[in-house]
Each structure stands twice: as structure tokens, then as C-alpha cells.
Amino acid sequence: MEKLALKILAIVPDDLAAYHALVKTSILKQDFTAMSLIVSSGYFAELDQELYDYISILEVRNIFDNLRFELFDQSFVRQGNKQKIKLANCKGNPLSVSLSGISRNLRYPVEFLKNINSIPRLIDLREYMNLPQKEFQDRMFAEIERILGSRTPHPTSYLPKTPEERSEKVPVGILNLNLEKAQTWKNDGMASFSLRKVGGQWQSYQTDRDNRIVMHLPAGSYSLKVAGVLRKTFFLIAGTQLDLSID
Numbered sequence: 001m002e003k004l005a006l007k008i009l010a011i012v013p014d015d016l017a018a019y020h021a022l023v024k025t026s027i028l029k030q031d032f033t034a035m036s037l038i039v040s041s042g043y044f045a046e047l048d049q050e051l052y053d054y055i056s057i058l059e060v061r062n063i064f065d066n067l068r069f070e071l072f073d074q075s076f077v078r079q080g081n082k083q084k085i086k087l088a089n090c091k092g093n094p095l096s097v098s099l100s101g102i103s104r105n106l107r108y109p110v111e112f113l114k115n116i117n118s119i120p121r122l123i124d125l126r127e128y129m130n131l132p133q134k135e136f137q138d139r140m141f142a143e144i145e146r147i148l149g150s151r152t153p154h155p156t157s158y159l160p161k162t163p164e165e166r167s168e169k170v171p172v173g174i175l176n177l178n179l180e181k182a183q184t185w186k187n188d189g190m191a192s193f194s195l196r197k198v199g200g201q202w203q204s205y206q207t208d209r210d211n212r213i214v215m216h217l218p219a220g221s222y223s224l225k226v227a228g229v230l231r232k233t234f235f236l237i238a239g240t241q242l243d244l245s246i247d
Contacts (some may be wrong), residue, residue, distance in 0.1 A: 001025055006125055008165070012097045014117040017052050020060050022125070032103045032127050033136045039067045040108045044117040053132035067093050071097060074104055075189070075210035102133040105174065109184075109203035121153040126160040138167040141218050146203050171219040171238035178245040180211040184227040194225040 005021035008045070016070040019042035024034040042064050054060075070076075085198045109136040123143060128136060139161070146152075161167075189209035196202045198221040205215040218239035224231050224246070231246050 009125060010121055013120050014045045016042060016060055017054050019045050019057055031130055032099055034105060034131050036072055036103055037128060039064055039072060041113050041116060042070045044113050049053040054164040057212040058075055073208045075208040078210060100133055102137050105214050105216045106137055107205055109205060111203060115151055119151060119153055120146055124154055124158060124160045130163050135166060138170045141169060141170045171218045172216050173236035173238055174214060175217055175236060176214050176241055178212050179207055179226060182226050186211060196223045
């Protein structure tokens with residue numbers, strides 16, 4: 001199922017049914033780091049119901065929304081609750097879920113997600129399956145920079161990196177951002193904002209449903225926009241956490 005889904009996405013990069021198949025296989029493998037990418041990207045995918053005899057798009061959307069809000073949105077945990085989510089595998093047996101810091105806090109820019117859903121072969125998802133989490137993070141930061149910088153698809157002859165290969169290490173810090181008091185439009189507690197690292201492009205994100213977000217970012221100097229207005233510049237030091245609250 002995984003191999004077929006990956007082949008489909010190389011040709012039709014916004015195929016929601018293929019993303020749904022990858023969600024199922026990542027559950028079986030308990031590969032929640034890859035699932036975070038799949039669920040995030042699936043938000044911008046579509047289901048061609050004339051091509052597939054498949055469950056309704058509403059059912060698939062509900063599955064993805066439940067994973068986004070009940071698994072990867074961390075507002076529930078920050079309120080002092082314990083995450084007791086259980087996912088059923090193909091045999092119907094429950095799987096308890098415990099997310100690592102990278103699975104929780106590696107967030108994807110909207111521009112990146114839209115690009116990989118619109119341009120075939122822009123990303124090769126085979127490179128992100130069954131990886132050690134730090135290797136996943138190193139590869140992903142490099143890929144986000146490459147895609148937003150050039151939007152160049154891989155050639156058809158491209159050979160993906162193997163799980164055993166290791167990428168150049170990316171120094172990473174943690175941004176803990178609170179937009180609870182910020183003057184901006186909020187959708188169900190989710191506030192939009194943009195970040196730009198020096199030398200890079202503006203990248204758009206959304207907070208979790210409590211107007212807060214904790215995210216891993218490459219170390220460096222950043223600018224922060226809220227509601228299109230520059231609100232803060234800051235320097236993120238590798239191995240540290242920076243707490244920011246915007247009024």
C-alpha cells in the first residue's frame with residue numbers, strides 16, 4: 001500500500017486517497033514523525049471521486065482533522081491534560097501514542113505544503129519514511145529551504161536517499177510563541193503569523209488552538225509578522241528555547 005501511494009503522489013501530488021493510505025501505514029509502523037508531514041500536507045490535497053470508488057471526502061477530511069487536532073495540536077496537553085489518544089491498526093488493536101519533541105514541534109510552512117501539493121516530484125516522500133527523528137528533521141529543514149528557494153522538481157531518474165544515509169546537521173532552537181493577546185483574526189483559537197530568517201523568504205504558519213505554538217527552527221536571526229505587521233525581530237540560539245509573547 002505504501003509503495004503504491006508513493007508512486008501515485010509522484011505523479012498526482014495532491015491525491016488525498018494516497019495520503020490517506022500513507023496515514024494508515026504510518027500508524028502501523030508507529031512512524032508519527034512522517035505522519036505529521038502526511039497529515040499537514042493532506043490538508044491541501046483533494047479526492048477525485050470520479051477516479052476512485054472510495055469513502056466520501058467528508059469521511060477522509062474528518063480522519064485528517066481528528067489527527068491534526070487530537071494528536072498534533074498540543075493545546076490539550078498544555079492545559080494540563082494527559083494525552084490518551086489511541087489509534088487502531090488494521091487488526092483493530094489499539095495503539096497508544098506518545099509523540100517526541102520533533103513529532104510535536106516540527107511545523108511546516110503553508111507555502112511549502114502548497115508547493116509540494118501542486119508540483120509533481122517536487123519532494124520525494126520516500127526519503128522521509130522510517131527515519132530516525134533527528135535525521136528526518138535535518139532532511140526536512142534542508143528540503144524546505146530548497147523547495148521555497150527554487151521550486152525545482154526532482155528529475156525522473158532521481159534516486160532518493162536511503163534511511164541509512166545521514167544529512168548535514170542543522171543547528172536547531174525552539175521558539176515558544178504566545179499570540180493569545182495579539183490583535184489578529186483567530187480561527188477557532190488558531191492565529192496566523194509569518195516568520196522570515198535572514199536571507200530567506202517569509203513563511204506562513206498557524207498556532208495551535210490556544211493561540212500558542214512551540215516549534216523547532218534552524219538557529220539564526222528572524223523577523224516575525226502578525227496580521228501583516230512586523231512585530232518582532234529575534235535571534236534563536238541552537239540548543240535553547242526562546243519564549244515570546246506578542247501583545
